[in-house]
Amino acid sequence: MARFNTRATRAHTTSPVTTTGERTTTHTGGTGHLRDTKSELFLLAVTNLVGQDTFYETGGARDDRFTALIHLMAVEDPQWTLALLTWLRADANLRSAALVGAAEFTRARLDAGLAGHSRQAVDAVLRRADEPGEMLGYWTSRYGRRLPKPVKRGIADAVQRLYGERSLLKYDTAGKGYRFADVLELTHPAPAADKAWQGALFRYAIDRRHGRGDDVPATLTILTRRAELTALPPGERRALLTAPDGPQRLAAAGMTWEAVAGWLQGPMDAAAWQALIPSMGYMALLRNLRNFDQAGVSDEIAEKVAATLADPEEVGRSRQLPMRFYSAFNAAPSLRWGGALEKALTASLAGIPRLPGRTLVMVDTSGSMASSFSRDGSLMRWDAAALFGIGLGRACAHADVVSFSSARYYVTDAPGAKTKAFPLTRGGSVLGDVRRWKDGGWFLGGGTDTAAALRAEYAGHDRVVVVTDEQAAHDAGEVTDAIPAAVPMYTWNLAGYQAGHAPAGGTARHTFGGLTDQAFGMIPLLEAGRDARWPWETAG
Template sequence: MSKFNSARVRTAATSAVVSGRRPSGRTHEGAPGYERTPQSELFLLAVTNLVGEHTFYESGGDRDQRYAALVHTATRTDPEWTARFLRWLRTTANLRTAALVGAAEFAWARLDAGESGMSRQVVSSVLQRADEPGELLAYWLATHGRAVPKPVKRGIADAVGRLYDEHALVKWDSAAHAVRFGDVLDLTHPAPTADRPWQGALFTHALDRRHQRDNEIPAELATLRARAALLAVPVAQRRALFDDPERARDTLRTAAMTWESVAGWLQGPLDARVWEALIPSMGAMALLRNLRNFDEAGVRDEVAATVAAKLSSPAWIARSRQLPMRFLSAYRAVSSLRWGHALEQALQHALTNVPALPGRTLILVDTSGSMDAVFSKDGTLRRWDAAAVFGLALGARCADATVVSFSAAGHWQGRRYPSSLVFDLRRSEPLLRAVERWKSGGFFIGAGTDTAGAVHTHLAGHDRVVILTDEQAHGGDVGGAVPARVPLYTWNLAGYRRGHATSGVARRHTFGGLTDAAFTMIPLLEAGSRADWPF
């Protein structure tokens, strides 16, 4: 009787993030840990890394050094892969600082190896916003010194030609920055682009600003001249502009006045009339940050409805490139009921890649103490918030899902907690409301991380296991706790060096990131396909 060559044979699916088949060390909490390949470790670190930020188990400095070292390794071994990855990291994953640092370290590694090709293109590809040429230069000067190599200068100059315009100068050229637009121009010497005849005048004016030369704004720069005229209006007369709402909207738009600059211009609070003049030209981030301010100022319902319509538009959400967590943050900041449905719609549009999985799915959400850590020191959202959002979104779309919050039984911040809690999914419940019920119901547990114990407790005939975690468990081997025939998908939210299970083959796969993109890999893997890098 044939054991292998049967009608039911299926090719084993493989995925991009690869680790060893056997443990080679320990996680930070002491469980068996699996080393990843340098590319895999770099990928998981980059998609969860806000450069310079401390994490629960790793200081910001140590984390940044590890990131730079991994970029150097990947650049030396496969520069084409690294170039594609860094471009994707900035443009599709929409992670800014990690991409800029990665591009600078790519160029450094190429020069260190005696190579210069590709560096110019990589540097240019990650610069997508007009403040970023100065940001990358500031990083280079602080890290590698004042000798800026030609490929870096040329890549920055290419980006300057694309990015520098009057609106960019108004928004991003600030005395608060050590490297200003004029410094970038002095260091990289970009030529004005052929299809922007006004750019030469813009460059001249940016240099005048930087070097405090009191020259007249060139006639070609209509926006900057309009702004200067607006700034010349006496403070006592400025609020009169808003007596005519249509004129106020046009005047502020023509002068490229953001809500921050208007607040400084008025030298006082923004009332409803001011917000209503600003709202039509505000971007996605500005709108999300100010929903509460709109309510407190008394913005009219009909104007708020235009904001809600934008938030409910799939095309607008796609163009905004906001991470899903932004919508949870905005939801928690507001008290008015008029934004709830719009933010729910926005979050759903940002999670379109979450698949509808057949059969039974066990979803384990790590809410241990190490997941109670903010992504950045200035933020309020924590890694366990992201885990809950993604876990509940997946659970809502599965045919039959068991969603569990797990940690380890013990004491945390003066209270005793269970090792795990099963969350009651309600099919018609909006996702944002479910996340808040998770929070208010005590499903953010804290304490230790017994992932293998959670698997043993809750796995009961499920067709797959999905774990959202930082992978830093104590106790037993997580991969071994799941039977070999059951697929295990790990969603990594921290990017530490070692994982809790093997990955890449044999029904063991690891993804990562702060968007829904990697969810598309699960159906591919279950169909027997290779789930390659997303770039």
């Protein structure tokens, strides 16, 4: 009788998020598994909206944990930490966590008397022209106005890349604590060698900040054209919107929709939007769909907007998180945007692989998943869980997608699961299914009896994916034992708490996390007998 060469035999594979073997308790009293430092930092980083409270952690406590982990890893493995921070800003598109991480990375290395890596970290996380000022705001509010060389030089490197006429017009506003001129005077960047005009831009930004004249150098053509439009009498400004060359003149002057709103000194009507839309960026279009409807933008223009939003190449260049499309769908319920947003969301989830066989997708909709995922409180963690769960379910050859929480009403009650299977709509859409999930009662609330839910719903599936914050309640059996040990269980972490609900890193138990589809691609790698690595290592 075969003991090793059986159909259930799988190659031993490893994944990067790893538990140490040490145990603790989750926030709700269940068995918790501690992760190594890199794994804890990674899961926290990819879910950390700096300063934002979660169900079990205040924003301050969460930020302190993030800072402590960054300080430790900046000394122990600076190259790994630099790679994490670079990926976090460039690919995961998480701005605040990357910026704070780079600042604290630098602080830790300075305190330890270590040279190298810090300048590169600061430069790597600054990818938009307002972010050098953000870095200065964070550093000086935390560590005072004395700037160490790595911070100065890293910011100066970023300024050479990022400062231009359009960025000056967009971001150098009186509402900022650190204007472009302040950044320039504190960090002293030289103009980039391949940007002959940048010296004039730097001088103009400083002169404007200190009230030393309004004359725009002739070499700065965009600023010159903006000055010409600003000088137009109010009565001529609206006429420009419908002139044959109106859209081109607005674009040539770097007029954003925010700038035009103030320039018109009146409402943004259809003519204003229609003149601006040809030069608006992807994010600006996505944010203003409701405004387009309310202003009465024509169907012809709306079709062009929809075509841009739905274009997979535009989606890729925009680097929008999948949740942005769901948020836009909720904000602009007009039917003329639904199809485009569905295509955009599908493109943003293109990294979810088609998995063969039968997959059980368990979506945690307990009370702790109702904590806010966005600063305006419009998106919850369970919204993200439903979106990823449904997106994965639709990509599988066969999937059972199940919402779960707890049937307990009191902590003294015996463990018991509350589950509700979600029937995926054949030929339907992810956005439509997420809306149906929300309206049809699949957000269950209550506690988190993960082990009981798995025992109730597992029925010989080839794999299990659990989308959760991992804060399982006490149960007589551990989460990892609720399904056969040989069946792969993949945990998709959406909160980054310290303790996990199961072992991770090998033996058919793996944990991923984040707000994009990137790590889903590790599943077929692991099932093909290949080890999975950190996202920035597998990207190449």
